[in-house]
Amino acid sequence: MADQTSMNPHKVVCSVPIELVFTDTDVKSSRTEHRIDHITDAWFEHHLLHSDISIMRFTPHRDLYSYFMGHQSSPEAYLEWHDKIYTTRGLKAPDREAVLRQKQMEFMNMRNELLRNSSFFMDHPIQARYNPAGYFNIKDGHHRAAFLYVFGFRRVYLEMSSSDYAQWLNEDQAGAVRATIQDQQRQLIYTPILHPEFYYWSSERDRVYPTRLDYMMRYLGVSPLRGTRVVDIGCNIGYHARCFTREGASVTGIEHDADHCRMLKALNDLEHTHFQWIPKPFEGASIGSYDIGIMLTVFYHVMKNEEVCRAFLDKLDQSVEQLLFWESGDDPRKEKRLILENTGFTRYEKLADTFGTGKLRELGVFQK
Structure with a gap:
């Protein structure tokens, strides 16, 4: 390798x-x-x-x-x-x-x-x-x-x-990741696996510069992240959660899909990067408060159900105290309006137009 x-x-x-x-x-x-x-x-x-x-x-x-x-x-x-x-x-x-x-x-x-x-x-x-x-x-x-x-x-x-x-290759755990991929019959991955054993896998997102992570890190600059509380809502297989963990942040991932949870655990072990995760839907999870939230292509999945949407926004407002990095689904205007009208976030800054899984999207940051 x-x-x-x-x-x-x-x-x-x-x-x-x-x-x-x-x-x-x-x-x-x-x-x-x-x-x-x-x-x-x-x-x-x-x-x-x-x-x-x-x-x-x-x-x-x-x-x-x-x-x-x-x-x-x-x-x-x-x-x-x-x-x-x-x-x-x-x-x-x-x-x-x-x-x-x-x-x-x-x-x-x-x-x-x-x-x-x-x-x-x-x-x-x-x-x-x-x-x-x-x-x-x-x-x-x-x-x-x-x-x-x-x-x-x-x-x-x-x-x-x-x-x-x-030590970086961690060959035994690389075998465990391969076994998980085979068991789940995965044909593709959503975000990159940062290990030479899996360079040949082409991820759906975050593989071409500038990525969503690039924009977020550019926004944060050299601001101290060590000890910062971060919640990654809908963390999928944990790519962004691990990146913030490496920066010294205290990260909690929220992911209700059982296959994603199993994969993120295997990848945490492979990459020697561990964060806490909660295997439940965000609106129903019992969580604390965080300085920074990450919510990429998540909100649009729940916004069409009025009751779930209200519970989701209430939880978002309660749990994220400062910054929220957000990426839209296919209706960014509506998502931004719902967030600004139903939470304590009062300001929004667009970071980039993005494209992923066949949709034109928008990436930005909300502030309280």
Whole structure:
């Protein structure tokens, strides 16, 4: 399953889903090597803002490459990030224009490698370490990872230890997932399985950049998610719930379909990413309160039954306190009206037009 084994027999190079690629860990607690001559409290505070988050939320680098690609982005966040590497240690920051010229040259070189369809990114893989929480922390290669992400790559080459590779493969549990798929006679999956054993499976959703997850993570930016309470309403096989769990959120999934529940449990075990789930319809579930709700292509299934719809909206209002990420069925205007008129959500921001399972949809976020 590895694409290439390096010259070092204890190292493996393989393609890894972008959802599993995170920034470096806290350099103090990890006790790993770093390139900073001396750490000050101010530098460490700056470092923590961008530490151990998915590359999708690494705003400074992501915005820099989006800017170079001509998107409506600014390099300001990157330049400020770069300045603080120096100023937080009492040093003078390099000239901003010179930094921007250097980074643009690096961008053009990497883009040219892509255009030539070269093996550059395989020959110069991102160095990473497997995190037991089910993802990889970059040791070196943040710029390459952000560049490839902005260009829409859903998998990137990482170099890891052979022991990390074996832990990630989790072969016994991969067999359990294969058995579940066979037992349920699944011909397709709704969302990606983030494991090389299942790369050949084409999912119905969230496989082409930008995905619904990309839009949500772009909206959240580097906002702290560790300890944030999240409920994924109609979580299906748990893709989004696992992604938020990796970010450190405390996640509860709601899913009444027994086959989906069995599959999500198997996938949680496979991906080393566990969240609580409740196998009941949302409107009838006994749940607590949450900071963030995720409700993708769910509400339209219940909105035509007046009694169920009322119970659903009451539960939604009671359980989600701040933000609700939502994707419509086939009548976004009606869904938005019902939510805004029957809950405490007072504001709505559209994130994107989306398309899935044969329907034009809308993705957005409601706020209280």
